[in-house]
Amino acid sequence: MTASLDPRIPAGALADKWDRHRFESKLVNPANRRKYSVIIVGTGLAGASAAASLGELGYNVLSFCIQDSARRAHSIAAQGGINAAKNYQNDGDSIQRLFYDTIKGGDYRSREANVYRLAQLSVNIIDQCVAQGVPFAREYGGLLDNRSFGGAQVSRTFYARGQTGQQLLLGAYQSMMRQVRKGTVTALANREMLDLVVVNGQARGIVARNLVTGAIERYAAHAVLLCTGGYGTAYYLSTNAVNSNVTASWRAHKRGAFFANPCYTQIHPTCIPVSGSHQSKLTLMSESLRNDGRVWVPTRSEDKRPPEQIPESERDYYLERRYPSFGNLVPRDVASRNAKAVCDEGRGVGDSGLAVYLDFTDAIKRLGVEVIRSRYGNLFDMYTKITDEDPYKVPMRIYPAIHYTMGGLWVDYNLMSNIPGLHVLGEANFSDHGANRLGASALMQGLADGYFVIPYTLANYLGGTSFQAVATDHDAFRESEATVQANIDRLLAVKGSKTPRQLHRELGALLWDEVGMARNEAGLRKALGRIPQLREEFWQNVSVPGPKNNLNKNLEYAGRVADYLEFAELLTLDALHRTESCGGHFREESQTPDGEALRDDAHFSYVAAWEFNGMGKKPTLHKEPLHFDYVKPTQRSYK
Numbered sequence: 200m201t202a203s204l205d206p207r208i209p210a211g212a213l214a215d216k217w218d219r220h221r222f223e224s225k226l227v228n229p230a231n232r233r234k235y236s237v238i239i240v241g242t243g244l245a246g247a248s249a250a251a252s253l254g255e256l257g258y259n260v261l262s263f264c265i266q267d268s269a270r271r272a273h274s275i276a277a278q279g280g281i282n283a284a285k286n287y288q289n290d291g292d293s294i295q296r297l298f299y300d301t302i303k304g305g306d307y308r309s310r311e312a313n314v315y316r317l318a319q320l321s322v323n324i325i326d327q328c329v330a331q332g333v334p335f336a337r338e339y340g341g342l343l344d345n346r347s348f349g350g351a352q353v354s355r356t357f358y359a360r361g362q363t364g365q366q367l368l369l370g371a372y373q374s375m376m377r378q379v380r381k382g383t384v385t386a387l388a389n390r391e392m393l394d395l396v397v398v399n400g401q402a403r404g405i406v407a408r409n410l411v412t413g414a415i416e417r418y419a420a421h422a423v424l425l426c427t428g429g430y431g432t433a434y435y436l437s438t439n440a441v442n443s444n445v446t447a448s449w450r451a452h453k454r455g456a457f458f459a460n461p462c463y464t465q466i467h468p469t470c471i472p473v474s475g476s477h478q479s480k481l482t483l484m485s486e487s488l489r490n491d492g493r494v495w496v497p498t499r500s501e502d503k504r505p506p507e508q509i510p511e512s513e514r515d516y517y518l519e520r521r522y523p524s525f526g527n528l529v530p531r532d533v534a535s536r537n538a539k540a541v542c543d544e545g546r547g548v549g550d551s552g553l554a555v556y557l558d559f560t561d562a563i564k565r566l567g568v569e570v571i572r573s574r575y576g577n578l579f580d581m582y583t584k585i586t587d588e589d590p591y592k593v594p595m596r597i598y599p600a601i602h603y604t605m606g607g608l609w610v611d612y613n614l615m616s617n618i619p620g621l622h623v624l625g626e627a628n629f630s631d632h633g634a635n636r637l638g639a640s641a642l643m644q645g646l647a648d649g650y651f652v653i654p655y656t657l658a659n660y661l662g663g664t665s666f667q668a669v670a671t672d673h674d675a676f677r678e679s680e681a682t683v684q685a686n687i688d689r690l691l692a693v694k695g696s697k698t699p700r701q702l703h704r705e706l707g708a709l710l711w712d713e714v715g716m717a718r719n720e721a722g723l724r725k726a727l728g729r730i731p732q733l734r735e736e737f738w739q740n741v742s743v744p745g746p747k748n749n750l751n752k753n754l755e756y757a758g759r760v761a762d763y764l765e766f767a768e769l770l771t772l773d774a775l776h777r778t779e780s781c782g783g784h785f786r787e788e789s790q791t792p793d794g795e796a797l798r799d800d801a802h803f804s805y806v807a808a809w810e811f812n813g814m815g816k817k818p819t820l821h822k823e824p825l826h827f828d829y830v831k832p833t834q835r836s837y838k
């Protein structure tokens with residue numbers, strides 16, 4: 200396996216790189232494509248779009264997911280929208296502006312070439328999805344409607360009410376199922392990938408557990424695509440689906456794939472606040488609500504009056520006050536930190552004091568209740584169901600929560616990891632968002648990766664690589680299966696007294712307190728001391744009831760928690776080593792006089808890609824320097 204961190208960025212002017220690369224890439228003859236098998240793990244927007252595209256091209260695709268149906272992937276939860284530089288609004292958008300906003304939004308910690316390609320492909324995605332029948336919202340004249348999201352001063356977000364992810368996923372899913380019918384894609388639901396199989400340095404297969412029968416299964420292929428989503432659930436409470444996990448990425452990491460920037464986690468400013476220890480997940484209130492909702496807290500601390508009794512003069516619309524240009528639409532990292540700051544000052548609202556108001560009174564007066572209902576009706580209903588309060592009448596209470604992870608497995612421009620053949624798409628890779636993702640850009644990236652990037656870059660890899668025949672009786676598969684089996688047996692043998700959930704909750708609380716919205720050296724060191732203790736406790740005292748050769752949710756979950764307990768150490772170590780603040784990674788030691796994130800470009804303008812050297816051993820840090828030839832890094836300002 201090569202340890203090179205060459206991002207393989209094509210030569211030439213930024214705007215021409217992707218065209219040129221496509222022209223120079225190797226192709227696979229249509230008649231030969233069915234001779235290549237491709238494993239795709241994950242059926243969210245990244246995985247389903249890749250399966251549909253590669254199936255249509257004629258490759259022999261094996262598609263895996265944990266859920267009982269491909270269309271239940273976490274992507275279905277996405278609410279607010281998907282960005283594209285179509286400029287339908289005529290308000291000044293362009294590919295260059297989307298590129299610029301994304302580089303700046305990511306606090307100058309992403310690769311220019313990838314981000315430019317993403318902005319270019321954004322326009323194709325909308326066409327593809329419309330052709331599939333995705334019911335995007337439309338204006339009265341029939342054109343697709345747009346709304347605004349944070350970190351941009353143009354309206355470029357396409358949406359389907361508050362259910363954009365669901366509609367996009369149905370489009371990708373039906374395209375994928377068309378290929379299942381045609382025989383190019385085999386859908387293997389209820390399977391959890393538990394190991395990556397590497398033969399002669401190439402990714403050649405996976406070992407998975409059949410979650411219904413408990414059987415350990417081996418699958419061989421010419422390439423493996425991980426589209427397994429983000430690792431926000433390491434924090435226990437997050438807006439992610441509870442099935443989201445780090446297992447596939449972490450186990451590939453243990454087989455040699457570098458993990459990049461794990462400390463770049465995104466905290467979303469508008470979630471329904473934590474209400475007690477009974478919760479297993481948190482609910483997002485989409486960023487789109489900040490188009491019309493105004494964020495405020497009382498000017499006086501400990502002001503416990505109900506919101507309607509607090510006069511205008513005693514309200515602090517702190518985002519509008521501090522950031523007059525962007526107002527309530529500052530990016531997520533900025534909005535989250537400001538919410539924390541006002542709550543730390545004792546100005547938070549609600550019983551816990553850990554909430555701020557998101558108020559629609561003015562918008563309802565200005566636009567009428569029906570307009571607000573048509574824009575956000577399902578989100579308001581969801582809020583009412585969860586809180587028993589009516590946001591048409593009283594302001595929502597919101598607080599930041601873990602939501603997205605910009606870190607992930609390291610990939611080059613071709614979306615290939617440092618293990619040849621192992622490609623990583625969607626939220627599972629680290630690539631395009633830098634230290635902070637702008638709203639509505641995850642769906643854009645997942646679909647760009649699956650529909651438009653991987654068909655070319657995978658052909659380039661397959662067409663340019665010689666393969667020896669590898670079947671599932673190869674020693675590497677045998678060894679991998681034995682490792683997986685031993686791990687399962689070990690989990691079942693502990694027979695302790697704590698549930699995986701109890702231990703996961705403890706880990707999550709520790710990460711939230713010490714590696715959450717604000718981080719400092721003492722806290723990070725504390726977490727680094729505590730995580731191995733928690734891991735030890737897990738292996739001494741975890742209780743995993745039920746058998747291994749049957750459906751066993753406890754066993755599945757315990758395996759994932761065991762991986763979080765290993766991965767959390769790397770996340771924290773990465774946060775400790777990066778002594779600068781950037782985007783979602785806020786080191787208290789590194790801030791401007793007015794409390795904004797202060798980067799240290801001289802020392803940290805690189806991607807940190809970590810190599811696994813064994814548990815308990817220090818990982819090796821590989822650096823991919825970042826070069827900014829087209830956008831000059833400056834102190835990020837939304838004032």
Ligand SMILES: Cc1cc2nc3c(=O)[nH]c(=O)nc-3n(C[C@H](O)[C@H](O)[C@H](O)COP(=O)(O)OP(=O)(O)OC[C@H]3O[C@@H](n4cnc5c(N)ncnc54)[C@H](O)[C@@H]3O)c2cc1C
Pocket residue numbers: 240241242243244245246263264265266269271272273274275276277278279280281282363364390391392393426427428429438439440443444446447483485602603624625626627638639640641642643645
């Ligand atoms: C509540 C919420 C709202 C959001 N709203 C927006 C929005 O409006 N706009 C936007 O751009 N982004 C939004 N996001 C972010 C966006 O939804 C995600 O980043 C994106 O959907 C991730 O897609 P994905 O295909 O990479 O992974 P996922 O959709 O997470 O899919 C992962 C897939 O991998 C499978 N999998 C995982 N591990 C394994 C394993 N070991 N073995 C087998 N299969 C495995 C799962 O079964 C699943 O099929 C939102 C996120 C949340 C949480």
